[in-house]
Amino acid sequence: MNAPKLWKIIPALIVCGAVGMASAKLPAPPPVDPVKAEEAKKKAADTAKKDADELGKAQDRVADRYKKQKGGAKPTTTAKK
16 A cells, blocks of 8 residues: 555544644633523522432332232341351
């Protein structure tokens, strides 16, 4: 494979150009309204609390179903002394 050196350099230059364009400085984000930010924070907290409650209920249902299927037997542990 006797490719000229130029054909080996061109892909490297293209990659360097793409990285340079991708890392260009972005403009600053617009200022956030404190009232809207507070509302969004409260909404996120309410959603997180609701999700946590739903997760707890789902875990309780799974535990109850497991106990029904297994007869509520406690796992036996054999400790060797």
